[in-house]
Amino acid sequence: MSVVHPDQRGPENRSALGRLVSVDERTFIEEYWGRAPLLSRAGELVQSFDDLMTVEAVDELVSHRGVRTPFARMAKDGALLDRSEFTASGGFGAEMTDQLDSAAVLSAFASGHTLVLQGLHRLWPPLIDFVRDLVDDIGHPAQVNAYVTPASSKGFSPHYDVHDVFVLQVSGEKRWILHPPVHTHPLSNQPWSDRRSDVENRARETPAVDTVLRPGDALYLPRGWIHSAEALGDTTIHLTVGVASFNxxxxxxxxxxxxxxxxxxxxxxxxxxxxxxxxxxxxxxxxxxxxxxxxxxxxxxxxxxxxxxxxxxxxxxxxITRPEPVNPLRTVAFMTGISADSQVVWRQGLAASVSRDSTTIHLTLRAKTVSLPIEAADAIAQLQTGKPCRVGDLVGLDTDSAIVVARRLLREGIVVPAS
Incomplete structure (x- = not known):
C-alpha cells in the first residue's frame, strides 16, 4: 500500500508531480506521459527548485560530504574521466580512496568536465523527501542526478535514455536539442549505444525541439527521445529526475x-x-x-x-523503491516516552500485505513478517489510511494495549512519530 502524507508535500501543498509540469496532472498523464515532451517555463510553475538544489549545495556535496564513486563521475564531450583523476583518500580515519577530492574536481571542472552527482535521492535530504513523494504520485520508481556543466561546455553527445526524464534547471542556462526516437519505448536492456548510428543520423536532422532552459524551467522527456545539452554562458546546474516506468x-x-x-x-x-x-x-x-x-x-x-x-x-x-527513512534515535526516545496522547503515522511509502488467522494478524514487509494479536486488525487498517493517529484512539484497543501495539510498530519501522 502506498500512502501520501499531505503534510510532507512541497510548498503550497503542491504535489511533487504538480511541481514539475505546467499542465494539470490529469492532462499530463493522458497527453504527455510516455508520449511527448513537455516544456514548462518558470512562470508557469508554482516555484523555483531552490529548495531542492543550489550552487551552494553542490559545493557542500563536493567538499564536505565525503561523496564516493559511483555516486559521482565526470565527463567531457561524451567521454568519462577516469575516477583516479578526481578522487582520493579521505585521510586519517577515512582512508577510502574513491572519495571526491575537491581540488581535483575543481581542476577537472575548470578544464571543461561536467560533474555528475548520482543517486542524490539517497544522499541529499531535500531530494530524499521529494523523490519519495514523486514515487507516490506516479507509481513508478524514480531517482535523481545533478549535472554541473562548465560555461559553454557539453558533457554528453546526443543519446537517448531508457527511462523517462524530468529536467529541472537550477542555475545558469542550457540549450537542449531534442529529436524523436529511433526506437520507441526502449527497454532497460536496449541502450542507445546499440543504435549509435541511427541516433547519430537522427541527431543531424532538424530538431523537434531546440530551446534554452533557464532557472525554474522544467522539461519532461519520454524514454527514447534523443537529446543533447550545452551550457550557455556561466556554469549551469540541472537535476535529472529519472523515472524507470513499468511497462x-x-x-x-x-x-x-x-x-x-x-x-x-x-x-x-x-x-x-x-x-x-x-x-x-x-x-x-x-x-x-x-x-x-x-x-x-x-x-x-x-x-x-x-x-x-x-x-x-x-x-x-x-x-526497488524505499519508504521514507526513519530516525532511530528520535524513534527510541519517542518510544520511551510514548503515551495515549502521542501521535503516530504509517511510514510513507511502506508497502505491507496483510493476512490473518483466527488469533493473529500478519504484516508481510519486504524483508520480514510482523505478527500481532488479531485485536489489532482494526487499528492496522486505521493506520494504513496514512492519517496521523493519537495512540489512545487506535480502534479496538484499550489504552494499555494501544501503547504496546504502537511501540511494537515503531520498533519495526512500520509507523513513525507524527510530530
Missing part, C-alpha cells in the same frame, strides 16, 4: 514467470537436436506457441492467478 512488457514477463510452474514447458528439447538448424527447431517453436496459447486461455479465466501476477508486479516495485 506492458513487465506485465508480460510476470505472466510468463507464472507459466514456469507448468512442468510440460520445463521439459528438455530432444537430445541430439541441432539448435543451429532452424528447420530442426521450428516444430518445437510451433508446438510451444500452441501450448502457450492454451495456457494463456486458462489464465484468462483464472482470477486468482491474475491477481497473483498483479501482486508480483507490486512486489517488484517494493523491492
Amino acid at each position: 506492458r512488457y513487465d506485465v508480460a514477463r510476470q505472466v510468463f514467470d507464472m507459466l514456469a510452474t507448468d512442468a510440460d514447458l520445463r521439459q528438455p528439447l530432444p537430445a541430439g537436436i541441432d539448435l543451429n538448424d532452424p528447420d530442426a527447431v521450428l516444430p518445437h517453436v510451433d508446438r510451444i506457441i500452441d501450448d502457450l496459447a492454451s495456457l494463456l486461455d486458462e489464465l484468462r479465466g483464472d482470477t486468482t492467478a491474475q491477481r497473483s501476477i498483479a501482486e508480483r508486479l507490486g512486489a517488484r516495485l517494493t523491492d
Whole structure:
C-alpha cells in the first residue's frame, strides 16, 4: 500500500508531480506521459527548485560530504574521466580512496568536465523527501542526478535514455536539442549505444525541439527521445529526475514467470537436436506457441492467478523503491516516552500485505513478517489510511494495549512519530 502524507508535500501543498509540469496532472498523464515532451517555463510553475538544489549545495556535496564513486563521475564531450583523476583518500580515519577530492574536481571542472552527482535521492535530504513523494504520485520508481556543466561546455553527445526524464534547471542556462526516437519505448536492456548510428543520423536532422532552459524551467522527456545539452554562458546546474516506468512488457514477463510452474514447458528439447538448424527447431517453436496459447486461455479465466501476477508486479516495485527513512534515535526516545496522547503515522511509502488467522494478524514487509494479536486488525487498517493517529484512539484497543501495539510498530519501522 502506498500512502501520501499531505503534510510532507512541497510548498503550497503542491504535489511533487504538480511541481514539475505546467499542465494539470490529469492532462499530463493522458497527453504527455510516455508520449511527448513537455516544456514548462518558470512562470508557469508554482516555484523555483531552490529548495531542492543550489550552487551552494553542490559545493557542500563536493567538499564536505565525503561523496564516493559511483555516486559521482565526470565527463567531457561524451567521454568519462577516469575516477583516479578526481578522487582520493579521505585521510586519517577515512582512508577510502574513491572519495571526491575537491581540488581535483575543481581542476577537472575548470578544464571543461561536467560533474555528475548520482543517486542524490539517497544522499541529499531535500531530494530524499521529494523523490519519495514523486514515487507516490506516479507509481513508478524514480531517482535523481545533478549535472554541473562548465560555461559553454557539453558533457554528453546526443543519446537517448531508457527511462523517462524530468529536467529541472537550477542555475545558469542550457540549450537542449531534442529529436524523436529511433526506437520507441526502449527497454532497460536496449541502450542507445546499440543504435549509435541511427541516433547519430537522427541527431543531424532538424530538431523537434531546440530551446534554452533557464532557472525554474522544467522539461519532461519520454524514454527514447534523443537529446543533447550545452551550457550557455556561466556554469549551469540541472537535476535529472529519472523515472524507470513499468511497462506492458513487465506485465508480460510476470505472466510468463507464472507459466514456469507448468512442468510440460520445463521439459528438455530432444537430445541430439541441432539448435543451429532452424528447420530442426521450428516444430518445437510451433508446438510451444500452441501450448502457450492454451495456457494463456486458462489464465484468462483464472482470477486468482491474475491477481497473483498483479501482486508480483507490486512486489517488484517494493523491492526497488524505499519508504521514507526513519530516525532511530528520535524513534527510541519517542518510544520511551510514548503515551495515549502521542501521535503516530504509517511510514510513507511502506508497502505491507496483510493476512490473518483466527488469533493473529500478519504484516508481510519486504524483508520480514510482523505478527500481532488479531485485536489489532482494526487499528492496522486505521493506520494504513496514512492519517496521523493519537495512540489512545487506535480502534479496538484499550489504552494499555494501544501503547504496546504502537511501540511494537515503531520498533519495526512500520509507523513513525507524527510530530
